[in-house]
Amino acid sequence: MNTSSKVSAVILAGGLSRRLGRDKAIVKVGGIPLICRVIHRIREVAYETVVVVNTVERIPELPLPRSVIPVVDIYSAKGSLGGIYTGISESTEEWSFVFSCDMPFINLDLLRFMLSVKKGFDVVVPLVDGRPEPTHALYNKSCLSHIRQRIEENDLKITNFFGTVRVMYVNGE
Numbered sequence: 522m523n524t525s526s527k528v529s530a531v532i533l534a535g536g537l538s539r540r541l542g543r544d545k546a547i548v549k550v551g552g553i554p555l556i557c558r559v560i561h562r563i564r565e566v567a568y569e570t571v572v573v574v575n576t577v578e579r580i581p582e583l584p585l586p587r588s589v590i591p592v593v594d595i596y597s598a599k600g601s602l603g604g605i606y607t608g609i610s611e612s613t614e615e616w617s618f619v620f621s622c623d624m625p626f627i628n629l630d631l632l633r634f635m636l637s638v639k640k641g642f643d644v645v646v647p648l649v650d651g652r653p654e655p656t657h658a659l660y661n662k663s664c665l666s667h668i669r670q671r672i673e674e675n676d677l678k679i680t681n682f683f684g685t686v687r688v689m690y691v692n693g694e
Contacts, residue, residue: 527616528636530567531608532559533601533656534583534622535575535594546583546622554584558625563618566632571612572622573604601656602677606668609660621656631693635659643686647693654693655679 534546534556546556560570571590574580580591592611596603601621609617616639618632635645639659646658656679667685671677 527568527614528566528659529608529612529614529617530563530570531605531612531617531619532556532563532570532572532622533604533608533619534572535579535597535604544582548623550625555625556622557584559620559622559627560586560589562625562627562629563620563632565629566636567618568614569612571608571617573608573611596672599672599675600677602668602672602679602682605655605660605679606665606672609662609665609668612662615662616659617662618659619656624657627657628693631691632659635691638689638691641687642689644683644688646683646688646690648690649693653680653683653690657693 547554550558563570569590570588571592572585573592573594575594575597577593585591592607594604595607605619608619620627631647639645643661643663644658646653646655664686667682671682
């Protein structure tokens with residue numbers, strides 16, 4: 522990886538998996554937990570990996586490599602937006618990719634393209650079927666104050682803060 526384009530990866534693993542009915546991070550696909558597939562996949566583009574969990578008790582439940590930085594969500598009751606805020610806050614790099622823990626088929630070519638078009642923007646987000654995929658997006662630390670404001674207003678839809686920052690939408694299909 523080119524060190525002039527270091528980027529962190531943030532994996533959101535604090536959800537309660539209500540729809541699935543079991544912990545989606547450790548559901549196995551091809552014998553490998555989903556979160557491990559995500560971690561392995563993003564190693565090619567990420568300088569560091571931060572995994573956001575909802576409680577400290579959750580950390581030992583996940584099969585995380587030692588190289589991964591586990592952090593407890595600052596806003597654990599504020600959904601994915603709180604997790605995004607925590608992950609970006611805790612990452613060491615200016616830019617962070619954010620992923621859900623259940624995305625094992627991440628497109629590395631798309632990620633590299635997103636990195637190549639980030640200049641002048643605060644968020645680079647792919648569109649799938651015309652809709653933004655905010656948990657497969659690239660965020661700058663400049664988003665933090667905008668995200669925090671939405672959290673404090675209890676406006677937790679991720680894309681609602683997009684109107685306050687510079688967003689580049691890319692075709693993710």
